[in-house]
Amino acid sequence: MDTSNTAVRILDAAQELVQTRGFNAFSYRDLAERVGIRTASIHYHFPAKSDLGRALLQRYRGTVADARAQVDAALPGGADAAEKLRRFAAVLEGVLRDGGRICLGGMLAADFATLPHEMQRAVTAFVEDNERWLAQVLVEGRAAGALAFQGDPDVAGTALFAALEGAMLTSRSRGDVEGYHSVSDWLIDNLAAARKG
Numbered sequence: 001m002d003t004s005n006t007a008v009r010i011l012d013a014a015q016e017l018v019q020t021r022g023f024n025a026f027s028y029r030d031l032a033e034r035v036g037i038r039t040a041s042i043h044y045h046f047p048a049k050s051d052l053g054r055a056l057l058q059r060y061r062g063t064v065a066d067a068r069a070q071v072d073a074a075l076p077g078g079a080d081a082a083e084k085l086r087r088f089a090a091v092l093e094g095v096l097r098d099g100g101r102i103c104l105g106g107m108l109a110a111d112f113a114t115l116p117h118e119m120q121r122a123v124t125a126f127v128e129d130n131e132r133w134l135a136q137v138l139v140e141g142r143a144a145g146a147l148a149f150q151g152d153p154d155v156a157g158t159a160l161f162a163a164l165e166g167a168m169l170t171s172r173s174r175g176d177v178e179g180y181h182s183v184s185d186w187l188i189d190n191l192a193a194a195r196k197g
Contacts, residue, residue: 007045009035015056019101023053023111023119050116053108057122060104061129067091068133081141082192085160088134089184092164096180100172105130106165131157138191147191163187 013034017026028049032039046052071087095101105126112120135157141147149156164184171180 006035006037006041010037010042010045010052011056011059014052015060015104016099016101018056018107019095019104020099022107023049024114050119053115053119054122056104057108057119057126061122061126064091064105064126065129068130078140078142078144079146081137081144081146082188084137084141085134085188085191086184088137089164089188092168093177093180093184096168096171096177100175100177102168102172103165106168109165127161131161133157134160141191149191160187 010031014026014031017031017034028039028042032042035042042052046055068088071084075084075087092103095103105123108115108119108123109127112123115123131154135153138147138149138153138156138160142149142153164187167180167183171177171183
């Protein structure tokens with residue numbers, strides 16, 4: 001048996017469960033049934049559920065970091081800041097379109113108070129990664145005259161990430177992915193339009 005492939009299958013199934021139910025809403029038995037293996041096999045790869053959670057976060061954090069890096073590589077200048085924001089919003093939209101899933105970081109943030117401390121730190125790091133990147137895009141966009149907003153760009157980056165994560169939740173509650181798209185477009189359009197006013 002290819003143990004690395006089994007670990008990936010476990011992570012894939014666990015990620016779907018977290019993104020659709022939450023971290024506390026499934027057991028290793030649920031996961032074993034989903035993957036078609038014994039719970040002992042899951043414990044072999046991830047002895048405790050917190051080990052599984054850390055592995056999920058590490059993998060997801062890397063995936064989203066890669067997506068941001070691709071956006072940066074495709075659109076390196078501040079003049080393209082609005083399009084960079086749209087592409088980042090589209091990454092989150094893609095998660096929502098995949099069976100009504102929610103960003104893994106957002107789902108785990110909802111369970112934050114009940115997570116082990118090491119998972120809490122990883123969730124915070126994921127959120128901060130995205131907030132910092134958004135703040136940098138906002139700074140570059142403002143400097144290039146492509147975006148306009150008032151106040152501290154760090155606060156603006158935090159607000160933008162919170163709005164996108166919140167839009168995922170509310171759109172899923174209505175079964176309306178287009179609602180997320182409308183909100184993300186409105187946010188970015190207003191940042192871009194403000195420079196003309």
